[in-house]
Amino acid sequence: MLAYFLKVNVAIALFYAFYRLFFYKDTFFGWRRTALLCFFAISAAVPLLNIQTWITEQKPMVAMVDLYANVVLPEFTVSPQTTIDWKNMIRKAATFAYWGGVAFLIIRFFIQLAGIIRLACRCRTVRIGGSNIHLLSREGGPFSFFHWIFIYPSSHTEEEFNEILTHEQTHARQWHSIDVIISELVCILCWFNPFAWLMKREIRTNLEYMADARVLENGYDSKAYQYHLLGLSHHKAAATIYNSFNVLPLKKRIKMMNKKRTKEIGRTKYLMFLPLAVLLMIISNIEAVARTTKQLATEVIEAVDTSMEPTPKAITHTNDSIPEDVIFEVVEVSPEFTDGGMDGLIKYLSKNLKYPVEAQKAGIQGRVVVKFVVDKDGSIIQPQIARGIDPALDKEAIRVISAMPKWKPGTQRGKAVKARFTVPVMFKLPEDAKGEPAYAPVNTQLEEIVAVAYKPSTPNAKVEGDVFEVVEHMPEFPGGVQGMMQYIARNLKYPTEAQKAGVQGKIIVEMIINKEGNITVPKVTRPVHPLLDAEAIRVIGSMPKWKPGTQKGQPVNVKYSVPIMFRLQ
Known part of the structure; x- marks a missing residue:
C-alpha cells in the first residue's frame, strides 16, 4: 500500500507538470476539464496495472520463481530488546501525522458541507429561470453548490444579477460541483503533496473560465462583466467546496476572457497524455520487468528443451497417482504464510520470538535452521532442527514455528500436497551486551537450484590465512542471490549419461571465498553421482569474483555452501 500510495503521488506531480507545459494557456476549457479529471483517475489506476502478474502467468518448465520467492528465505534475526527502535518510532510517528491530517481535513470537509445545507434550509427560495435561487x-x-444557487440580491443591479445567474447556472447545469468534491477528496488523501493542491486550484480556476465564457456567449458586455468582477473583489476568496462567482485570481480570469481563441488544431495535443500514461505504467512496473524479462524466460525454456531429455526412468506423477504420504521438496506452487505471505512470516517471527535469558547471560548466539512440513490442510507438522546451536535457542525456534497459524498449502498439478519448508533464524547479541560476538561454525543456507545449461570453467585461486564460517558481512555474488541463481541456472548442464541412468538428487558443494572474492577449493560434501558431482564442481569453480566477506571491516576467507538440485522432469 505504501508503494502504491507513493506511485499515485508521483503520478499527480508528473501530470501537473505535463498540464502546465501543454494545456495551461489554451482556451479549450471543456477538454481541459476532462483532462484534469483523467489525470486523477489515471494516477490512481496506473499503479494497479501490474505487468508482473502477466509475466508470472507464463509458466516456465523450471522452478526459478519458486526458488527465489519461497525457498531462498531471508534470515530472521532476533536480538534482545535493549535499544530503542528509532526506525519503527519514526514510521509510527509519520503514520500518526498522516492520518491526523486526513482526519482534520475530513472534519473540515463535513463542517463546510453541513454549513451549506444549513444555509439552504434557512434561506428563502425563489424559482428563477428554471433554477432554485x-x-x-x-x-x-x-x-x-450542485443545483443550489445563493445570491444576495440587494448588492446587485438587474444586469449584474442576470450575469451572476447565467454564471452560476452554468456551474449547476454542468455539474461542476462534482469536480470540486473530487479534487477536495484527493487533497484530503494526499494533503502532504503540494501538487495535489495545485491541481485542485487549476480545476477550480478552469471551472470559472467555463462559466465566464458562457456569460460572454450569451451576449453580455465583456468590459461591464469584468468591472462587475472587480467590484466583488473585496469579498473574501472562496476556499470551500462550493463554486464562487468571485473566486480569485481575477487577473487570470480577465486575461483569459480577453485572450484570442486557440486554433482547433490545438486539440490534438490532448492525445499526448496517453503515451504519458503508458510511460507511467512502465515506470511503475520497472522492478518487475527487470526481475522477470521475456528474454530470461526464453533462455530458461530453450535450455530445458535442449539439455534435458526425458527418459522412461524419469519420475512423473498424475493427480490421481500421488501417494498420500509423499513429502515434496519442491512443488509447482509453494506453501505460503496465510497472513501476508513472506512479509507476514517475517512480522510473525519478529513479534513472537523471544531471546532466552539464559542464552543471553551465557553469550550464546548463532543461526538455528528449522525444517518443517506444511500439510495438505496448511497445518505445520514435523518441525525439527536441521542445524542447532544451543538447546534453549533450538527449543525457542521450535516453539514459535509450531505455534504458527495454518498456511496456504503447496500444490502440485492443482492438488494440495505436503511440502517441506526451511526457515533460518539468527539469534544475535549486540556487541555491547557481552563484549565481541562469538561466531559459531554455521554454513550459509540456500536450498535448491535447478540445473539447465553449460559454460566453460575458470581456474581457482589459493587460500591464505584463517577461514571463517560466519562473519559480520557474508560474501555476496555479483547481483546478489538472484544473480547467483540466474548464473547457475544458465551454466549447469545435466549430464546426458545421468539422465539416461535416471540419476537425480541434491548435491551440496562447499567452497571457500578468499579475501579477493575468488572461489577456492570447492568440494562436494553431499555426493549423489560422480557425473553430477563433477558437473556441480565445474560450474561452482567457474563463478566470477564475489564481493568478499568482511570481519571488523577487513576482508577475510569465508566458507560457503551451495545446494544444487538435479531433477528429471
Missing part, C-alpha cells in the same frame, strides 16, 4: 439574508458573495 436561495436568497441570502445578509451581504455575501454569490456561489453555487
Whole structure:
C-alpha cells in the first residue's frame, strides 16, 4: 500500500507538470476539464496495472520463481530488546501525522458541507429561470453548490444579477460541483503533496473560465462583466467546496476572457497524455520487468528443451497417482504464510520470538535452521532442527514455528500436497551486551537450484590465512542471490549419461571465498553421482569474483555452501 500510495503521488506531480507545459494557456476549457479529471483517475489506476502478474502467468518448465520467492528465505534475526527502535518510532510517528491530517481535513470537509445545507434550509427560495435561487439574508458573495444557487440580491443591479445567474447556472447545469468534491477528496488523501493542491486550484480556476465564457456567449458586455468582477473583489476568496462567482485570481480570469481563441488544431495535443500514461505504467512496473524479462524466460525454456531429455526412468506423477504420504521438496506452487505471505512470516517471527535469558547471560548466539512440513490442510507438522546451536535457542525456534497459524498449502498439478519448508533464524547479541560476538561454525543456507545449461570453467585461486564460517558481512555474488541463481541456472548442464541412468538428487558443494572474492577449493560434501558431482564442481569453480566477506571491516576467507538440485522432469 505504501508503494502504491507513493506511485499515485508521483503520478499527480508528473501530470501537473505535463498540464502546465501543454494545456495551461489554451482556451479549450471543456477538454481541459476532462483532462484534469483523467489525470486523477489515471494516477490512481496506473499503479494497479501490474505487468508482473502477466509475466508470472507464463509458466516456465523450471522452478526459478519458486526458488527465489519461497525457498531462498531471508534470515530472521532476533536480538534482545535493549535499544530503542528509532526506525519503527519514526514510521509510527509519520503514520500518526498522516492520518491526523486526513482526519482534520475530513472534519473540515463535513463542517463546510453541513454549513451549506444549513444555509439552504434557512434561506428563502425563489424559482428563477428554471433554477432554485436561495436568497441570502445578509451581504455575501454569490456561489453555487450542485443545483443550489445563493445570491444576495440587494448588492446587485438587474444586469449584474442576470450575469451572476447565467454564471452560476452554468456551474449547476454542468455539474461542476462534482469536480470540486473530487479534487477536495484527493487533497484530503494526499494533503502532504503540494501538487495535489495545485491541481485542485487549476480545476477550480478552469471551472470559472467555463462559466465566464458562457456569460460572454450569451451576449453580455465583456468590459461591464469584468468591472462587475472587480467590484466583488473585496469579498473574501472562496476556499470551500462550493463554486464562487468571485473566486480569485481575477487577473487570470480577465486575461483569459480577453485572450484570442486557440486554433482547433490545438486539440490534438490532448492525445499526448496517453503515451504519458503508458510511460507511467512502465515506470511503475520497472522492478518487475527487470526481475522477470521475456528474454530470461526464453533462455530458461530453450535450455530445458535442449539439455534435458526425458527418459522412461524419469519420475512423473498424475493427480490421481500421488501417494498420500509423499513429502515434496519442491512443488509447482509453494506453501505460503496465510497472513501476508513472506512479509507476514517475517512480522510473525519478529513479534513472537523471544531471546532466552539464559542464552543471553551465557553469550550464546548463532543461526538455528528449522525444517518443517506444511500439510495438505496448511497445518505445520514435523518441525525439527536441521542445524542447532544451543538447546534453549533450538527449543525457542521450535516453539514459535509450531505455534504458527495454518498456511496456504503447496500444490502440485492443482492438488494440495505436503511440502517441506526451511526457515533460518539468527539469534544475535549486540556487541555491547557481552563484549565481541562469538561466531559459531554455521554454513550459509540456500536450498535448491535447478540445473539447465553449460559454460566453460575458470581456474581457482589459493587460500591464505584463517577461514571463517560466519562473519559480520557474508560474501555476496555479483547481483546478489538472484544473480547467483540466474548464473547457475544458465551454466549447469545435466549430464546426458545421468539422465539416461535416471540419476537425480541434491548435491551440496562447499567452497571457500578468499579475501579477493575468488572461489577456492570447492568440494562436494553431499555426493549423489560422480557425473553430477563433477558437473556441480565445474560450474561452482567457474563463478566470477564475489564481493568478499568482511570481519571488523577487513576482508577475510569465508566458507560457503551451495545446494544444487538435479531433477528429471
